[in-house]
Amino acid sequence: MRIISLCPSNTELLEYLGLTHLLVGVDDFSDWPEAIAGLPRLGPDLSINMDLVEELQPDMVLASLSVPGMEKNVVALQQREIPHIVLNPQSLKDIEEDLIKTAEVLGEKERGLAAARQFRSRIENVKQQSRNTSKSPTLYWEWWPKPIFTPGKINWLTEISEAAGAVNIFQDVDMASIMADWEDVLSRKPDYICLAWVGVRKAKVQKNVVKKRPGFEKLNYPSDDHILILEEELYCRPSPRLLDGLEKLYNIIHK
The missing domain is CATH 3.40.50.1980 (Nitrogenase molybdenum iron protein domain)
Structure with a gap:
């Protein structure tokens, strides 16, 4: 599949899923992982060049509403009938669910479930350590x-x-x-x-x-x-x- 990410958090989520190799374009602010360094840049997250997005012929665009003003990107994707999903996580649970949602849309359901389990396990591991501390700064x-x-x-x-x-x-x-x-x-x-x-x-x-x-x-x-x-x-x-x-x-x- 040919995937485009329109904000850093989406790009990083794709890396956590182990699917960075599917990216064909990213926004200007995506700066991790290093593997994306040579990808086409589509503009800052609030001024995405939709003509370039369309030229890259993506199978799926990962859009976002994490910053006020990103709504216009979603509207443009709808108007041009470009396949997309919109992520807007506000909590750790939302991020976990977005791992599953994104992977499923990309035909990688099991990968998403495994990534979500790992995500939850890492949180619980730190929480367990925290329970054994004597202070709560x-x-x-x-x-x-x-x-x-x-x-x-x-x-x-x-x-x-x-x-x-x-x-x-x-x-x-x-x-x-x-x-x-x-x-x-x-x-x-x-x-x-x-x-x-x-x-x-x-x-x-x-x-x-x-x-x-x-x-x-x-x-x-x-x-x-x-x-x-x-x-x-x-x-x-x-x-x-x-x-x-x-x-x-x-x-x-x-x-």
């Missing part, structure tokens, strides 16, 4: 520094925190994403600050951005080790790579 996740955006209750990072034996300090807010106030962050006294800025590579994130904010000293951190600079690609995309992020987070906060 609180985490402040930061998706964007100015204005501050952080995940709320309806978000995979709240689940990732819990699975790692920790607590998202904004899990009481019944939203997926919150524009937060720094004073509110300080009042919740997180044990760790987790910086994973969307679209910003780890090397470009600086701890000083946080340390210079008014009142930072109130957190009384013994060292900078309580400010974690994390790979946004392991925490900000709803793909199976979140499990890599989960395992890494567990090892950091329970070392």
Whole structure:
């Protein structure tokens, strides 16, 4: 089959299924795995070149609604009658189900069921380790520094925190994403600050951005080790790579 992916999380899901070799084109932001480096690029996820998509004659397009504005891609696919499915996972369970759904559409049902079992097993393995820990640190996740955006209750990072034996300090807010106030962050006294800025590579994130904010000293951190600079690609995309992020987070906060 000839498959096209229109966003990074879909591309990564296909890799988890072991079906990357079926890809014939991807969006500009897909950057993993390395095997896709030479594939045709179809534009950024909010401005996909549908003429190029059509020229590649895909048997199936993996579309997404993970970012506001992607709806127009789905509409264009419908108008051109290009075969497609739409993925929009909001939770770890959704990702597990998308593994099954995608594989089935591609004629690989058993592969999808096996991938979903592996996905669930990895989560349960970390959860089991977390049950044996004596502490449950609180985490402040930061998706964007100015204005501050952080995940709320309806978000995979709240689940990732819990699975790692920790607590998202904004899990009481019944939203997926919150524009937060720094004073509110300080009042919740997180044990760790987790910086994973969307679209910003780890090397470009600086701890000083946080340390210079008014009142930072109130957190009384013994060292900078309580400010974690994390790979946004392991925490900000709803793909199976979140499990890599989960395992890494567990090892950091329970070392």
